[in-house]
Amino acid sequence: MRLGVLYTTDVYNSIYRALIPAEAMRRKGHDVRVVKHDDASRVPMEQFSDREVVHVFRRHDKAIAKFIDGLRNRGIGVTYDNDDDLRLAPEESEFFKRHRATGIKRHFAEQVSIMRRAHLITTTTDTLAERWAQEVDRPIEVVPNFVDDxxxxxxxxxxxxxxxxxxxxxxxxxxxxxxxxxxxxxxxxxxxxxxxxxxxxxxxxxxxxxxxxxxxxxxxxxxxxxxxxxxxxxxxxxxxxxxxxxxxxxxxxxxxxxxxxxxxxxxxxxxxxxxxxxxxxxxxxxxxxxxxxxxxxxxxxxxxxxxxxxxxQRIDKHVSRWEAVWQEAAAMAERAAAA
CATH class of the missing domain: 3.40.50.2000 (Glycogen Phosphorylase B;)
Structure with a gap:
C-alpha cells in the first residue's frame, strides 16, 4: 500500500494518531510517506499525488479542506482522525479561556466540515465515535492508542x-x-x-x-x-x-x-x-x-x-487494525472512481 500521512506537531496526540501507526506500517513493508504541516498554508499536493490513501490528523483549516478535496478529485482515499471533541473542553482549560463558546463552536464546525469530506473517520473511543455519528454520514472506525519502542x-x-x-x-x-x-x-x-x-x-x-x-x-x-x-x-x-x-x-x-x-x-x-x-x-x-x-x-x-x-499493547501487535482502515478507504475511493 502507498500510504501518505499528514500530521502536525501542534498537537501531542499526533504521535499516537499518525506517527506511531505510520512507522508500524512501514515496518510491515508498506510504502509510507510522512509529511509535517504545522501552519495554514497550502499543503503540497505533489507529495501525495502518487498515494493510494492519505491519513490526515485533526487539522481543520481551509488549506486542509482544499487539500482533501484535491485528493478525492484524484481518486485518492482519505481518512481523517479526530480524537478530541472541542466542545468538551473544561472551563478551566486554556483552550476554553482563549476561545470561549463562540470560538469553540466555529472550530468544531470546521472539524465537521473536514470530517464530511473524508472517506472514513478514525477515532479513539466508542464515546467519540457516537458523537461523530451524530454529525457526519461517514464510516467511523475506533482504533485505540498503542505504545511503541x-x-x-x-x-x-x-x-x-x-x-x-x-x-x-x-x-x-x-x-x-x-x-x-x-x-x-x-x-x-x-x-x-x-x-x-x-x-x-x-x-x-x-x-x-x-x-x-x-x-x-x-x-x-x-x-x-x-x-x-x-x-x-x-x-x-x-x-x-x-x-x-x-x-x-x-x-x-x-x-x-x-x-x-x-x-x-x-x-x-x-x-x-x-x-x-x-x-x-x-x-x-x-x-x-x-x-x-x-x-x-x-x-x-x-x-x-x-x-x-x-x-x-505494542503497536506492532495491533497495526492490522490501522491497515484495514486504510485498505477500506482506498477501496472506497476506487469504487467511487469506477462509478
Whole structure:
C-alpha cells in the first residue's frame, strides 16, 4: 500500500494518531510517506499525488479542506482522525479561556466540515465515535492508542524515597481542582516523609521543597523521566471530557514499568490490577496513595503486571487494525472512481 500521512506537531496526540501507526506500517513493508504541516498554508499536493490513501490528523483549516478535496478529485482515499471533541473542553482549560463558546463552536464546525469530506473517520473511543455519528454520514472506525519502542525505556529508576508522578496536559487542571489532588498529595506528604511529587505539564500548588514541576519534557526523554516515578497517577474528574478520553496514559506508565492509580471513570473504569494498577473512587485517593506508597512489595507486584500488559499493547501487535482502515478507504475511493 502507498500510504501518505499528514500530521502536525501542534498537537501531542499526533504521535499516537499518525506517527506511531505510520512507522508500524512501514515496518510491515508498506510504502509510507510522512509529511509535517504545522501552519495554514497550502499543503503540497505533489507529495501525495502518487498515494493510494492519505491519513490526515485533526487539522481543520481551509488549506486542509482544499487539500482533501484535491485528493478525492484524484481518486485518492482519505481518512481523517479526530480524537478530541472541542466542545468538551473544561472551563478551566486554556483552550476554553482563549476561545470561549463562540470560538469553540466555529472550530468544531470546521472539524465537521473536514470530517464530511473524508472517506472514513478514525477515532479513539466508542464515546467519540457516537458523537461523530451524530454529525457526519461517514464510516467511523475506533482504533485505540498503542505504545511503541520509545515508551519502553530502561534507564535508571528512582533510588531515594518514593516519587508520585503525574504526566498530564495543562487542561487537566480541571481534574486537579475538582478532585482536590493538590490537597490530597499534600496530606500524603505530611503523613509519609519519604514521598515526593513530580508533575510534567500540569502544575500543582504544593510545598516546593518536595515538589518538582516540569513545564515540558521532549518526547524522546519523557520515558526517562516517567521511569523515575514509583507510582503514576491518572485522576479524571466527573466532567464530560473524561468520558471521551483514551486509556493511553496508563499504557505509558506501564510501558515505563510504573504501577499506576487511575480514577474509576471513563477509559479507566473497571481496569483490572493485572494491567498494572488500581482504579480509585473520587473520595479514596488519599487512602489509595497512602497504601501504595507504604508498600514496596505491592508496587513491585503491580510493576510486573504493568510491564507484561504494556508488551501486549505494542503497536506492532495491533497495526492490522490501522491497515484495514486504510485498505477500506482506498477501496472506497476506487469504487467511487469506477462509478
Amino acid at each position: 520509545q515508551h519502553f525505556v530502561r534507564t535508571a529508576r528512582n533510588s531515594e524515597g518514593v516519587v508520585v508522578g503525574w504526566v498530564a496536559g495543562k487542561e487537566h487542571v480541571a481534574d486537579a481542582r475538582r478532585l482536590e489532588i493538590a490537597q490530597v498529595l499534600q496530606r500524603v506528604m505530611s503523613k509519609r516523609p519519604e514521598v515526593r511529587v513530580v508533575t510534567i505539564g500540569v502544575r500543582l500548588d504544593l510545598d516546593a521543597s518536595r515538589y518538582t514541576h516540569h513545564e515540558h519534557i521532549p518526547l524522546h526523554r519523557l520515558g526517562e523521566y516517567t521511569r523515575k516515578f514509583d507510582v503514576g497517577i491518572a485522576p479524571l474528574a466527573d466532567i464530560p471530557m473524561s468520558y471521551a478520553r483514551s486509556d493511553v496514559k496508563v499504557k505509558e506508565y506501564s510501558a515505563a514499568g510504573v504501577p499506576w492509580l487511575a480514577s474509576n471513570r471513563g477509559p479507566y473504569a473497571g481496569l483490572p490490577a493485572k494491567f498494572g494498577g488500581l482504579v480509585v473512587e473520587d473520595d479514596a485517593w488519599e487512602a489509595a496513595l497512602l497504601e501504595i506508597t507504604s508498600s514496596k512489595w505491592k508496587r513491585l507486584q503491580l510493576r510486573r503486571c504493568a510491564e507484561r500488559w504494556a508488551r501486549s
